[in-house]
Amino acid sequence: QQPVQSPQAVILREGEDAVINCSSSKALYSVHWYRQKHGEAPVFLMILLKGGEQKGHEKISASFNEKKQQSSLYLTASQLSYSGTYFCGTESGNTGRRALTFGSGTRLQVQP
Amino acid sequence: SAVISQKPSRDICQRGTSLTIQCQVDSQVTMMFWYRQQPGQSLTLIATANQGSEATYESGFVIDKFPISRPNLTFSTLTVSNMSPEDSSIYLCSVAAEYEQYFGPGTRLTVT
Numbered sequence: 478q479q480p481v482q483s484p485q486a487v488i489l490r491e492g493e494d495a496v497i498n499c500s501s502s503k504a505l506y507s508v509h510w511y512r513q514k515h516g517e518a519p520v521f522l523m524i525l526l527k528g529g530e531q532k533g534h535e536k537i538s539a540s541f542n543e544k545k546q547q548s549s550l551y552l553t554a555s556q557l558s559y560s561g562t563y564f565c566g567t568e569s570g571n572t573g574r575r576a577l578t579f580g581s582g583t584r585l586q587v588q589p
Numbered sequence: 590s591a592v593i594s595q596k597p598s599r600d601i602c603q604r605g606t607s608l609t610i611q612c613q614v615d616s617q618v619t620m621m622f623w624y625r626q627q628p629g630q631s632l633t634l635i636a637t638a639n640q641g642s643e644a645t646y647e648s649g650f651v652i653d654k655f656p657i658s659r660p661n662l663t664f665s666t667l668t669v670s671n672m673s674p675e676d677s678s679i680y681l682c683s684v685a686a687e688y689e690q691y692f693g694p695g696t697r698l699t700v701t
Contacts, residue, residue, distance in 0.1 A: 479631070509690070518681065519632070521689035532688045564631060566690075575620050575685040576647075579632045 478502055480567045482580035489555045489587045497550040497583045499565030508541055508548040509566040509577060512559075519564060523550070555587045591616050591684050593693035601699045602672055609668045610696045612682035617662035620685035623655070625678045626695070632681065638665050672700045 480501040487495050499508060507526045510533070511519035523533025525541035525548055533539070538551045552559055562584050566577035592615040602608050612621070623635040635655055637645045644657040659665045669676050679695045 518692035518694050521691070524688045566632075575690070576622060576634055576637050576645075577632075577690065578634065581631050 479578060480565055480580040482563075482565055482583050484583060485581070486584040487586070489559075489585065491555060491557060491587055491589055493555055493587075495552045495555060495585065497552070497563050497565075497585075499548045499550075499567070499580050501546040501567050501569070503546065503567070503569040505541075505543070505546050505567050505569055507568045508539075509568075510537070510539060510548075510550050511564045511566060511579075512561045513564065513582075514561040522563075552585070555585075557587050557589065560585055560587045591618060591686060591691040593682060593684060593691055595680075595682060595693040595696050597696060598694065599697040599699075601701060603701060604673055606672055607668055607670045608672065608698060609666050610680055610682075610698075612665045612667070612693055614663045614684055618684040618686075619662065621659065621665050622683045622685070622690070623657065623665075623667045624681045624683060624692075626681060627678050635667070635680075669698065672698075674700045676700050 483498045509524050510522040513519040522537050523539050525531050541548045562582045564582050565580045594613045596611045621638045624632040626632045634647050635650045638657045638659040640659050640662050656668045677700045679697050681695045683690045683692045
């Protein structure tokens with residue numbers, strides 16, 4: 478079952494902050510965050526693992542609430558380059574298959 | 590990081606024909622995945638292709654329609670068989686690194 482992302486779209490001015498949420502009905506092993514620009518491949522931003530481990534870009538922060546199976550991506554002091562569609566990808570269970578189920582995406586537009 | 594190339598980058602095919610998409614990685618990887626993405630939509634996992642084993646297909650995808658080969662640790666192919674207009678989509682391969690996944694640039698397929 479596809480994780481639910483919110484909001485569907487957000488428009489920011491440069492320097493403003495945004496939070497993107499991802500919620501799953503399944504017990505999660507990990508949550509991945511990707512950004513995709515139009516016509517390009519998705520690019521890895523961060524992974525949050527069950528147990529608290531995180532790996533990702535220094536300027537990106539995120540949280541993972543294991544009890545609620547929810548994750549949030551925090552974009553602070555947004556830049557024009559942050560524009561794109563953000564997807565969360567979830568891996569459920571403990572299979573280690575690394576196969577991801579992606580949310581519907583959040584379209585972010587940063588304006589000057 | 591892994592650099593992934595796909596061929597062809599785009600194609601227009603007639604209904605009832607088949608197309609084979611190639612995915613080449615610049616390093617040896619165990620886990621490789623094939624996704625489908627309708628323009629403006631999320632990514633949907635088709636199958637997991639690990640070298641030395643049969644591909645694992647997700648619900649709604651079958652081997653007869655999407656046969657996959659994985660002859661070595663740097664290469665895989667996905668065939669879209671007996672195509673219909675509903676198969677028009679972007680097909681992406683991805684590989685799993687230690688934590689993240691890297692995506693290829695995608696193959697944009699249009700079926701007429």
